[in-house]
Amino acid sequence: MIQINGLTKIYKLNAKKMQELKTKENKKVAVNNVSLEAKPGEIFGLLGPNGAGKTTTLRCVATLLKPTKGSVSVCGFDTQKEGQKVRDSIAFLTNEIKLDPNFSADYMFKFFGRLHGMSEEQIVARQEELFGVFGINDFKNKKIEELSTGMKQKAAIAVSLVHDPKVVIFDEPTSGLDIVTARSVTDYLKHLRDIGKTVIVSTHIMSEAEKLSDRIGVIIAGQKVEEGTLAEILQRNEAVDLEDAFFKLYSKYNPEKN
Numbered sequence: 001m002i003q004i005n006g007l008t009k010i011y012k013l014n015a016k017k018m019q020e021l022k023t024k025e026n027k028k029v030a031v032n033n034v035s036l037e038a039k040p041g042e043i044f045g046l047l048g049p050n051g052a053g054k055t056t057t058l059r060c061v062a063t064l065l066k067p068t069k070g071s072v073s074v075c076g077f078d079t080q081k082e083g084q085k086v087r088d089s090i091a092f093l094t095n096e097i098k099l100d101p102n103f104s105a106d107y108m109f110k111f112f113g114r115l116h117g118m119s120e121e122q123i124v125a126r127q128e129e130l131f132g133v134f135g136i137n138d139f140k141n142k143k144i145e146e147l148s149t150g151m152k153q154k155a156a157i158a159v160s161l162v163h164d165p166k167v168v169i170f171d172e173p174t175s176g177l178d179i180v181t182a183r184s185v186t187d188y189l190k191h192l193r194d195i196g197k198t199v200i201v202s203t204h205i206m207s208e209a210e211k212l213s214d215r216i217g218v219i220i221a222g223q224k225v226e227e228g229t230l231a232e233i234l235q236r237n238e239a240v241d242l243e244d245a246f247f248k249l250y251s252k253y254n255p256e257k258n
């Protein structure tokens, strides 16, 4: 279970970042009073365009960022007061954190298994399952730097799941993957949902949110502007599909519109 209550994250901007974001303000409200809940046995899809605040939200859930305001709990543990318990309960995957390119998938998997306090037998059993599912055995002893984007992503996913956590937080897990690899990732996420895990996935791809999520939260310019099942969102926005609903929401909430 993930509970996000009134989460706000404001970044302080240095001169370079101000220039990058083309702003004269020295702070940026990346996430603005977002509340949401993801439950066991459900895939919650966080859908939003680039810069909407998806990664920032998920980093707060994963204890990597401290909220400016509001609170987040995972499996009942507060991310700020019980960070270690939260980290023990989650798999976190994001493009900003990469496996060390100098080591192999096999080494990294075992390394993180030990870090999580697992026994060698537990690690081996888990490795058999996950490396099997993702077809990693063929390249498990190659250095990460020698692997293709898809192989790297599969290895990163397997490593993130080594300790069989209750909660899975994947930030744009299929971005940059070919369609076959992307499918193996989304299929496995559905499997995790079906065995009762809490899954939250961010994406900017409408069709992915549509097909994968049991419930969808739409985030635009740091604010959650819609939430519900696909059917609920389509009905409320009188839309034929999610893309249609999204553009209706975008024209309503995008602050840069004239």
Ligand SMILES: Nc1ncnc2c1ncn2[C@@H]1O[C@H](COP(=O)(O)OP(=O)(O)O)[C@@H](O)[C@H]1O
Pocket (backbone or CB within 6 Å): 011, 012, 013, 017, 021, 028, 029, 030, 048, 049, 050, 051, 052, 053, 054, 055, 056, 057
């Ligand atoms: N470390 C940071 N410092 C300053 N601004 C940031 C930082 N990280 C992200 N931002 C800004 O916060 C906003 C939300 O970013 P992010 O959470 O990465 O969005 P998304 O993942 O939806 O693309 C963007 O405007 C981004 O430029």
Ligand SMILES: [Mg+2]
Pocket (backbone or CB within 6 Å): 054, 055, 056, 171
């Ligand atoms: Mg992002």
